[in-house]
Amino acid sequence: MKTVMRCSLLLILTVSSLMGCGGKGDPDKALPVKISKIDAEPFVAGLPLVARESLLSGNGRKKTLWQIEGASHGSFEIIGDDQHDADQIGWQCHVLNAEGNIVPPAARDHFCHRFFVTVLSRLTDDAEELADSLIGTALRTGTTADAVIGDFSVDTMDGFYFVRRISRHDRSR
Numbered sequence: 001m002k003t004v005m006r007c008s009l010l011l012i013l014t015v016s017s018l019m020g021c022g023g024k025g026d027p028d029k030a031l032p033v034k035i036s037k038i039d040a041e042p043f044v045a046g047l048p049l050v051a052r053e054s055l056l057s058g059n060g061r062k063k064t065l066w067q068i069e070g071a072s073h074g075s076f077e078i079i080g081d082d083q084h085d086a087d088q089i090g091w092q093c094h095v096l097n098a099e100g101n102i103v104p105p106a107a108r109d110h111f112c113h114r115f116f117v118t119v120l121s122r123l124t125d126d127a128e129e130l131a132d133s134l135i136g137t138a139l140r141t142g143t144t145a146d147a148v149i150g151d152f153s154v155d156t157m158d159g160f161y162f163v164r165r166i167s168r169h170d171r172s173r
Contacts, residue, residue: 031124033150038086038165040064040078043122047115049076061087070111072096080168088164089119102159105135116161123149123163130154 049066057063057079064083068074073094080086093112095103105112108128113135120127130147137145138157146155153164 031126031130031147031149033152034123034125036151037084038078038080038089038163040083040086043078043089044076047076047118068093068115071115074112074115086165087168088162090160090162091115091119092160094159104139105159106139108132112159116156119161119163120154123152123154 044066048069050069051067053065055063055065061079062081062083063077063079065075065077068076068091071093073096074092076091077089078086079088079090093105093115095105095111097103103110105116107113108117113131116135117127117131120130124130130149134145134147134154134156144155144157146153148154148166151166153162153166155162
């Protein structure tokens with residue numbers, strides 16, 4: 001039990017250090033990664049996605065877009081000309097209460113929190129802790145929270161979530 005507690009504390013400290021200096025992750029302190037590329041078919045397998053569309057992104061790359069079934073407002077997209085080695089994933093996920101207000105995804109049983117954990121589980125075995133940390137930081141600070149997992153950056157704020165291939169994006173922008 002002490003080993004599990006120490007490992008959990010180490011993970012929390014690692015994630016916290018990744019989000020230091022204005023919330024930007026440090027690629028030299030990356031979390032362990034399970035995949036080397038975003039392959040659309042296995043990546044979306046088992047996710048509650050419906051109404052698939054093939055479109056072009058704003059910069060002309062191939063984009064596959066789905067609606068997220070179970071969210072009040074939700075869409076999920078994978079962008080990259082090669083959908084078996086895509087550049088990024090983005091989604092928005094919101095659940096509304098009876099009054100029509102957005103319910104923050106802080107609780108682990110919140111639909112959007114669970115969806116985030118499921119997506120992160122394709123990248124790392126530390127998905128639950130990472131989701132808790134990123135969502136908690138974003139809600140607490142009102143800014144984007146991010147982390148690095150191998151060649152992937154993950155960030156979230158206000159119900160928007162992104163997973164990007166670091167090597168495919170100009171990090172100075």
